[in-house]
Amino acid sequence: xxxxxxxxxxxxxxxxxxxxxxxxxxxxxxxxxxxxxxxxxxxxxxxxxxxxxxxxxxxxxxxxxxxxxxxxxxxxxxxxxxxxxxxxxxxxxxxxxxxxxxxxxxxxxxxxxxxxxxxxxxxxxxxxxxxxxxxxxxxxxxxxxxxxxxxxxxxxxxxxxxxxxxxxxxxxxxxxxxxxxxxxxxxxxxxxxxxxxxxxxxxxxxxxxxxxxxxxxxxxxxxxxxxxxxxxxxxxxxxxxxxxxxxxxxxxxxxxxxxxxxxxxxxxxxxxxxxxxxxxxxxxxxxxxxxxxxxxxxxxxxxxxxxxxxxxxxxxxxxxxxxxxxxxxxxxxxxxxxxxxxxxxxxxxxxxxxxxxxxxxxxxxxxxxxxxxxxxxxxxxxxxxxxxxxxxxxxxxxxxxxxxxxxxxxxxxxxxxxxxxxxxxxxxxxxxxxxxxxxx
Numbered sequence: 120x121x122x123x124x125x126x127x128x129x130x131x132x133x134x135x136x137x138x139x140x141x142x143x144x145x146x147x148x149x150x151x152x153x154x155x156x157x158x159x160x161x162x163x164x165x166x167x168x169x170x171x172x173x174x175x176x177x178x179x180x181x182x183x184x185x186x187x188x189x190x191x192x193x194x195x196x197x198x199x200x201x202x203x204x205x206x207x208x209x210x211x212x213x214x215x216x217x218x219x220x221x222x223x224x225x226x227x228x229x230x231x232x233x234x235x236x237x238x239x240x241x242x243x244x245x246x247x248x249x250x251x252x253x254x255x256x257x258x259x260x261x262x263x264x265x266x267x268x269x270x271x272x273x274x275x276x277x278x279x280x281x282x283x284x285x286x287x288x289x290x291x292x293x294x295x296x297x298x299x300x301x302x303x304x305x306x307x308x309x310x311x312x313x314x315x316x317x318x319x320x321x322x323x324x325x326x327x328x329x330x331x332x333x334x335x336x337x338x339x340x341x342x343x344x345x346x347x348x349x350x351x352x353x354x355x356x357x358x359x360x361x362x363x364x365x366x367x368x369x370x371x372x373x374x375x376x377x378x379x380x381x382x383x384x385x386x387x388x389x390x391x392x393x394x395x396x397x398x399x400x401x402x403x404x405x406x407x408x409x410x411x412x413x414x415x416x417x418x419x420x421x422x423x424x425x426x427x428x429x430x431x432x433x434x435x436x437x438x439x440x441x442x443x444x445x446x447x448x449x450x451x452x453x454x455x456x457x458x459x460x461x462x463x464x465x466x467x468x469x470x471x472x473x474x475x476x477x478x479x480x481x482x483x484x485x486x487x488x489x490x491x492x493x494x495x496x497x498x499x500x501x502x503x504x505x506x507x508x509x510x511x512x513x514x515x516x517x518x519x520x521x522x523x524x525x526x527x528x529x530x531x532x533x534x535x536x537x538x539x540x541x542x543x544x545x546x547x548x549x550x551x552x553x554x555x556x557x558x559x
Contacts, residue, residue, distance in 0.1 A: 147229050243258065278425045322450040323353070326338070335420065
């Protein structure tokens, strides 16, 4: 249930910041780190299961077989504490897991000019080896590191990363949203319940929205007719994320021997890219016709059009990555927000009152201006994402030798920061597993 609290956001920030002494830059310079390093325990003594023990625990009958990722790490914390190491095996590197925000700060403050964020090894293999001809200039922001990552990020920053730019797409998303609401209205059953395949419909909404933003075209996916190709496309997204977990997060021998799941992953990636390339081809055709006719886009230009004027190859790459990375994550986040509201109807009523003041009619447009006055909506979104975040943590590779919780952590060690567990920790959020919002 929701806990009434007037100053929810402010209280949570105070609760969080009160847990730790404010660090200064001198706490992370080479001299300070060297002093800590001399008295720290060696890296080899970081607690954790052996590589063989970890492998066996994921086999049928093992402790972690079939267990969700976050439950595995709740068990790890009980057994080993707030820092532990999962030993690398079968060509994979060690990963050190931490759960203290102060350790997160140490990692971020010492990562250097170009953060090293090891992406999914399977996707990196696909883009840099298996289908490298499709990525002549870059493997994408998720897969590049160091200077190569920065060079690509620098090219797309002005088009994709500025809040003011993203606000310009409000009208496009609102247009798709109105169509989506009409679709759900028509799909309700005799009890006026939404369809059981809501998550599939949310994926259609996400794909249509992202396509409109990136390429300034409507794909027509929200129409009520069924499309077997689209259903296959969505099913592949589900398979993709399941295989990513199997191959990249659980012990797997695919780097030594190409397993059946590895080959399935390569096939799914091929099929997803083929589907996305069809959408991009449609966007490019529309864009080239406009250029040939000297026409200007109505409203905000799509990402593809903006980047096309800078670098054609980068434009296609970012359109592809926006669709590949954005569809499932957007749909899942939307589902979690709707689910949290549905579980708390009294808070849903408060939110409805706020929205009716801004959008009094069912077809009232959402604009950049009226979006500024939605504090309760913002709080509902943030609280839903705290309770059911899209990702469990963040990965970084250390930029220098550092010390975490009294252990030496050498340069170029992979660190996984388990932020999901912090978001549900009573130490930082009182009654953390209950939703917590004020009454307006």
